[in-house]
Amino acid sequence: MYLSFAQAAVDIARQAGAMLADALRETHTVESKSELHNMVTEMDRRVEAFVVGELLRRFPDHDICAEEGSGTDGGRSFRWHVDPLDGTNNYVHRLPWFAVSLGLERVDAEVDRRLVAGVVYNVMHDEMFWAALDEGAWLNGERIHVSAESDLGRSLVTTGIPYWGKAHPRTLVDNFERIVTACGDVRRLGAAALDLANVACGRLEAYFEEGIQTWDVAAGALLVREAGGRVTDYDGAPIPMPTAHILASNGAVHDPLQRLLGGNYRLT
Numbered sequence: 074m075y076l077s078f079a080q081a082a083v084d085i086a087r088q089a090g091a092m093l094a095d096a097l098r099e100t101h102t103v104e105s106k107s108e109l110h111n112m113v114t115e116m117d118r119r120v121e122a123f124v125v126g127e128l129l130r131r132f133p134d135h136d137i138c139a140e141e142g143s144g145t146d147g148g149r150s151f152r153w154h155v156d157p158l159d160g161t162n163n164y165v166h167r168l169p170w171f172a173v174s175l176g177l178e179r180v181d182a183e184v185d186r187r188l189v190a191g192v193v194y195n196v197m198h199d200e201m202f203w204a205a206l207d208e209g210a211w212l213n214g215e216r217i218h219v220s221a222e223s224d225l226g227r228s229l230v231t232t233g234i235p236y237w238g239k240a241h242p243r244t245l246v247d248n249f250e251r252i253v254t255a256c257g258d259v260r261r262l263g264a265a266a267l268d269l270a271n272v273a274c275g276r277l278e279a280y281f282e283e284g285i286q287t288w289d290v291a292a293g294a295l296l297v298r299e300a301g302g303r304v305t306d307y308d309g310a311p312i313p314m315p316t317a318h319i320l321a322s323n324g325a326v327h328d329p330l331q332r333l334l335g336g337n338y339r340l341t
């Protein structure tokens with residue numbers, strides 16, 4: 074039912090990724106947003122303008138919520154959550170780990186099934202992840218599934234540090250300590266959409282982060298669900314659209330991780 078939306082998003086994300094790859098080695102205009110290290114480049118804006126233009130051309134009756142603010146809000150039934158460049162900090166440092174992330178939310182759908190299509194494109198690795206509700210999750214034409222690992226002590230878990238984390242590190246450090254002592258190891262890779270995509274394809278067992286935005290995680294959350302995993306908040310509640318805190322996992326390690334994180338967050 075939602076396949077054609079995912080296919081359109083794959084096409085747009087591939088073109089957007091080519092723009093990012095072509096410009097990676099150029100010197101970028103870098104501005105800071107709320108914090109010094111919360112950066113935006115001319116490429117975030119240029120690629121967002123392209124993506125938003127393409128989405129509106131193909132789906133003029135959809136709304137768009139885009140990271141750099143060029144969206145629309147007309148109270149319509151479908152809303153795209155667009156991150157034109159997830160991993161901006163990596164991009165600025167020419168670390169080849171960043172993505173285009175496009176997630177589609179059906180605003181009028183029943184509450185736990187609102188995410189209906191999602192694409193995460195790992196540009197420099199040419200890995201196109203996509204999912205559509207009840208159609209499974211896919212990577213470059215192959216169906217993907219979460220890992221079967223059920224032992225936390227062997228699990229590789231990834232996390233992120235919200236931009237306000239330097240000013241309010243207490244709960245973040247506390248959660249990191251709890252998770253790193255219980256799990257095999259922890260990574261901080263710098264692009265939330267790719268964290269989720271790599272949980273979906275079984276390379277990572279789980280991802281958790283507080284302070285994410287819908288454009289960071291809408292597409293990736295659907296990937297994890299369609300790959301057989303679980304997505305909740307830190308208290309274990311299913312979340313239609315992740316906003317304050319997110320725990321995404323292969324399902325098998327979800328409950329023990331959730332018990333470590335439950336109740337320990339700054340934002341509600």
Ligand code: IPD
Pocket residue numbers: 140156158159160161162232233234235236262263264265266282284285286289
């Ligand atoms: C950021 C990345 C990062 C995560 C931050 C996000 P951006 O997105 O996904 O991994 O820790 O919370 O804001 O700013 O690069 O699009």
